[in-house]
Amino acid sequence: AALSLKLRADLREGNLPGIVLTAHGEGAADAESAGSDSLVVRAFREGLRVAGGPPGGNGAWRIEVSSMIPAARGLGSSAAAIVAGLLLGASAGRLPTTADQLLALAARLEGHPDNVAAALYGGFTLAVMEPRDVTVRRFRVPEAWIPVLFIAQAESHTADMRAALPGRVPLPDATNQAARAALLATAVLTSDASLLRAAMDDRLHQPYRLPLLPGAAQLIQIAYDIGAAGACLSGAGPSVLAICDSPLTAHSVEKAWNGAGHQGMATRLRFDTAGARLNAAEPRE
Structure with a gap:
């Protein structure tokens, strides 16, 4: 299930070649210290690749992340980072991508589809990882819960x-x-x-x-x-x-x-x- 703890990521044109990540809020220090190995950057490169963007993320990019999801607390912070990076990367490419394509990529990066499905689709989700893709269904949230x-x-x-x-x-x-x-x-x-x-x-x-x-x-x-x-x-x-x-x-x-x-x-x-x-x-x- 997706909760109302948010992560926001902004993509801007950078001043220098490469991908520069700046982070604010929960988990900011860990994200910035990881640099090119951070989940947001890795996911951005994957989104860019599947959308036909520059290989390896070549170009000048600046990603700014602001998160209210504490890391290492069982709250899906890694899933939110992956989904954000994939969406930004896909948006900067030349080819259209589908949510199902991005979900399959996200599940591979995360290792399972449970949290990334909720982060991508919202609501209650049921996701099963298949050899080539992910089967997912989204359910309406009961209003009283x-x-x-x-x-x-x-x-x-x-x-x-x-x-x-x-x-x-x-x-x-x-x-x-x-x-x-x-x-x-x-x-x-x-x-x-x-x-x-x-x-x-x-x-x-x-x-x-x-x-x-x-x-x-x-x-x-x-x-x-x-x-x-x-x-x-x-x-x-x-x-x-x-x-x-x-x-x-x-x-x-x-x-x-x-x-x-x-x-x-x-x-x-x-x-x-x-x-x-x-x-x-x-x-x-």
Whole structure:
């Protein structure tokens, strides 16, 4: 699902050959220190390539990024950076590109389509990576659902969280998880928030990651005690997401989380329904 945490990227003509990246906001230092290896720059080159632009990103380009998505918190900052870079690169090429083409590129850069699909299309998305492309469907966001996010101060890295997972899982857990995935899709399609608690009871990831993320399990329990419809780790953590079906419950979860004594900040957000947007720059006088 796409949340209302935004990343903005602007492409301008540079003064010198090459790609110059400047970043502001969350994760700015990491983005600028990565330079030509940053996800935005790598994705920009890929977008430029598929759209028939100069090979290797040749030219004089200046990319300015402003992000409100904290990095290494399980919030999809890398997916947003990839989608932004691809859109900018494709816009500077000569050939038209489709959203499905960009999604396939984004999934390869990210390693999976889950977060890039939501960043590109908005709303709730279901994406499956095929050998040659990505099958994706976008679903309408139930109007009454309100996301509340606890943004942890601590960082966790995807590689470490993946290393915590076992190489094999018990067959009952796998079959149970498949049923819960179907239940989650049903909850979204029918706007039935009463299904979320069972649907979001993950058996493949959370049992192995929660012991490594102090306070996360308690935050999930607090959300349920107050009346949240569903709660889980956001991505690989350490941030936590709750979905509430009333403004009063959402306010109560936000207040309780902020008063729980954990390092971080709780905030009510919206589900983003627009997805990535490309706007032409205003002409300068």
